[in-house]
Amino acid sequence: xxxxxxxxxxxxxxxxxxxxxxxxxxxxxxxxxxxxxxxxxxxxxxxxxxxxxxxxxxxxxxxxxxxxxxxxxxxxxxxxxxxxxxxxxxxxxxxxxxxxxxxxxxxxxxxxxxxxxxxxxxxxxxxxxxxxxxxxxxxxxxxxxxxxxxxxxxxxxxxxxxxxxxxxxxxxxxxxxxxxxxxxxxxxxxxxxxxxxxxxxxxxxxxxxxxxxxxxxxxxxxxxxxxxxxxxxxxxxxxxxxxxxxxxxxxxxxxxxxxxxxxxxxxxxxxxxxxxxxxxxxxxxxxxxxxxxxxxxxxxxxxxxxxxxxxxxxxxxxxxxxxxxxxxxxxxxxxxxxxxxxxxxxxxxxxxxxxxxxxxxxxxxxxxxxxxxxxxxxxxxxxxxxxxxxxxxxxxxxxxxxxxxxxx
Numbered sequence: 516x517x518x519x520x521x522x523x524x525x526x527x528x529x530x531x532x533x534x535x536x537x538x539x540x541x542x543x544x545x546x547x548x549x550x551x552x553x554x555x556x557x558x559x560x561x562x563x564x565x566x567x568x569x570x571x572x573x574x575x576x577x578x579x580x581x582x583x584x585x586x587x588x589x590x591x592x593x594x595x596x597x598x599x600x601x602x603x604x605x606x607x608x609x610x611x612x613x614x615x616x617x618x619x620x621x622x623x624x625x626x627x628x629x630x631x632x633x634x635x636x637x638x639x640x641x642x643x644x645x646x647x648x649x650x651x652x653x654x655x656x657x658x659x660x661x662x663x664x665x666x667x668x669x670x671x672x673x674x675x676x677x678x679x680x681x682x683x684x685x686x687x688x689x690x691x692x693x694x695x696x697x698x699x700x701x702x703x704x705x706x707x708x709x710x711x712x713x714x715x716x717x718x719x720x721x722x723x724x725x726x727x728x729x730x731x732x733x734x735x736x737x738x739x740x741x742x743x744x745x746x747x748x749x750x751x752x753x754x755x756x757x758x759x760x761x762x763x764x765x766x767x768x769x770x771x772x773x774x775x776x777x778x779x780x781x782x783x784x785x786x787x788x789x790x791x792x793x794x795x796x797x798x799x800x801x802x803x804x805x806x807x808x809x810x811x812x813x814x815x816x817x818x819x820x821x822x823x824x825x826x827x828x829x830x831x832x833x834x835x836x837x838x839x840x841x842x843x844x845x846x847x848x849x850x851x852x853x854x855x856x857x858x859x860x861x862x863x864x865x866x867x868x869x870x871x872x873x874x875x876x877x878x879x880x881x882x883x884x885x886x887x888x889x890x891x892x893x894x895x896x897x898x899x900x901x902x903x904x905x906x907x908x909x910x911x912x913x914x915x916x917x918x919x920x921x922x923x
Contacts, residue, residue, distance in 0.1 A: 534704055535642060536659045537697045538598060538635025541605060542578060545628055545690055546571065546753070547670035551771055552683040553757045559683060562618040565884075570618070570625045571754065572880035577629030579872030585637040586865030587722050591714055594638050594645070595707045599698060601634025606694030613687035628690075633872065635697075637864045644853050645708035656846045657790030671756070672772035725859065729866055735855045736870075737911035741802075742848035743871030745809060745904035747878045748897040749778060749838045754879045755887035763825045763890055774831050781835035785842030798847040799912065805844025806905055812836040813898040820894035830890065837897070848908075851915070874900075 549556070557567050589597040608631060611624035639659065643652050677685045729735055752759055752774070760766045760774055785805070792801060816833040823829060849867070856863050878900070886892030 532655055532659045534700060535639040535655075537700065538602075538639045539659060541602070541635050541694065541697065542629075542632040544670050544693065545605075545609070545632055546574065547756075547775065548674035548677075548690065549683070549686050550753075550756050551671055551675035552678040552686055555678055556621070556683045560615075560618040560621065566618050566622070568880065568884055569622055572876050573622050574625045574629035574632075575872055575876035575879050577626040578633045579629075579869050579876055581630040582633040582637055582865050582868040582872055583726065584722075584865065585634045585868075586641060586862050587725070589638050589641060589709065590859060590862055593707050593709050593711075593714065594642050595701075595705055597634050598638050598701055598705060601631045601638075602694055602698040602701065604631035605634075606691050606698060609687050609691035609694055613684045613691065633868055637868045640849065640853065640864045640867075642708045644850065652850055654790045656850065657786045669772070669775075671775050675771060722862075725862055726866065729856065729859075729863065732855065734911050734914055735852065735863070735866075737907040738848060738852040738855065739867050739870050740907035741904050741911065742845055742852060743867065743904075744874055744907070745806075745841055745901045746845070746871065747874055747882075747900040748809060748813065749781075749834050749841065750875060751878055751883060751886075751893060751897050751900070752834050753778070754875075754883045755893060758887040759893065762888065764827050764830060766827065773827065774834075777831045777835040778838050781838030782842045785839040786846070788839075789843050789846045798851065801847050802844040802908065805840045805842075806901075806908060808840030808843065809837050809901050810905065812840065813894075813901050817891070817894045817898055820890040825890050837901075 553567055556562065556570075557564070562570075585597055585601065605628060608624050608627040612621055612628065615621040615624055640656070643655050643659070646652075647655055673689070674686050677689060756771060756774065760771050766773070789801065812833045816837070819829055819833065852867055853863055878896075882896050886896045
């Protein structure tokens, strides 16, 4: 049951969306900001390309691992304490990255960054559903996505500037400052959305049994796959950005922001449209339209990659359109996923983030290194992730509750 919103948040709804977006943007911002400095970090630390890729994959694996616990902890202690502790640890880990003198230490603190960064993303979704009914929750989640979408657009631009003007360590000092500012904002403003009467006891055995129970729910797992795996269709290009943009498209580090602007414009446009249609069209139609857009543009991307020489004029736009399709369908699928087990939304959100992050880590550590030197390889891998999401949605759609508007 949603909490009475007017008692928890007396300000404008867009300010709450901005606060929650700040929590969600920490994780992606910590990825995108340092990508333009990859080569500089490698030169300064003597790291190999494989070791540099580990600074990314270790972050994502740490993100995935702790996501199993953030939501469950918030189901037991409340949302607010987990957000504050997670943000504080992220800030300290960012300082550790800035002070790292070798690649091993950097990988260690990047792992700690990832383990703490997920708290905001997991719990912000649970807070939204705690406080709002389905249609209002979708509108707010769409607003969060719009604000959240600004971060990846400006992150590589800021990271490139900081690297050129100062050095790579300055990027991590910036992340530490952002983490501290978000901590202060949430300490002062974030309400506790989970009443004590609705909290669940936290025991490791019960936690593992709870995850085992969720893991035996094929509908829940299919919904997680349908929402999370297609995300990698454009995230793959973000992960491969140093090679995709610098090598294949011959852009300078300070020009990377053009790619992120196109991509994030797609994310923000899709999220805005998702909020506009919330409560007006059935969720299944919204999801279908998003998947159809991604399918058509994926086919186009493969054709262009197979027939044309790499060039920014055509290589970026399909990725932005794909991102539009994903963000159009993602809020509806995410809320549907959370409502499968309403009494354990924190745990469901944790499982959703964990499995999504594991997929991201596999793409970062295995798929991206294999395909990032080829335009066609990137396009085919992107289409393959969409194919997995399409298959999951095709299977789960007729098995969803007809009362939620998903019959047939």
